[in-house]
Amino acid sequence: MTLLTRYNPIREFASLADLMNRFWGEFGYDYTSAGGSTRPMVWLPVDAYSTENEFVILASVPGVNPEDVEITVEGNELTIRGEFVQPVKEMENVQYLLQERRYGPFERRISFNVPIDAEHIEATFENGVLKLIVPKAEAVRPKHIKVQVKQ
Numbered sequence: 001m002t003l004l005t006r007y008n009p010i011r012e013f014a015s016l017a018d019l020m021n022r023f024w025g026e027f028g029y030d031y032t033s034a035g036g037s038t039r040p041m042v043w044l045p046v047d048a049y050s051t052e053n054e055f056v057i058l059a060s061v062p063g064v065n066p067e068d069v070e071i072t073v074e075g076n077e078l079t080i081r082g083e084f085v086q087p088v089k090e091m092e093n094v095q096y097l098l099q100e101r102r103y104g105p106f107e108r109r110i111s112f113n114v115p116i117d118a119e120h121i122e123a124t125f126e127n128g129v130l131k132l133i134v135p136k137a138e139a140v141r142p143k144h145i146k147v148q149v150k151q
Helices: 010-023
Strands: 046-050 052-062 070-074 077-084 104-111 122-126 129-135
Touching: 046 104, 077 129
Parallel strands: none
Antiparallel strands: 046 052, 052 129, 070 077, 077 104, 122 129
């Protein structure tokens, strides 16, 4: 059986953007968030999953003050912004032996494929993990219909 699909150039561009982000993510640069500029961005690792009624996003933001994290929603796109601040500033007598943690501004955009209820998004912060619960709009939630038995 052959499955035919329509060509979708937007899907192809999104795949290219994901590929670029994976490539540049190794160097701490988010190609799409920086608008294609050369401004370096720290890659913000997230886990995201969906349930029947909501999306859940977990973002690792160790050392970041919760008040310094900006979360915005525009349409069906959620943006998380902040900055990883370097605790030890460069001093005359300090020479790093290793510097593996990344510092600097971060921005992560997540687009949802269904309408969301932006008014009821919940954000909590625990042990360096930001947890966002993004409810799906009522119109797209599954409806359970009870079968009635007639006698």
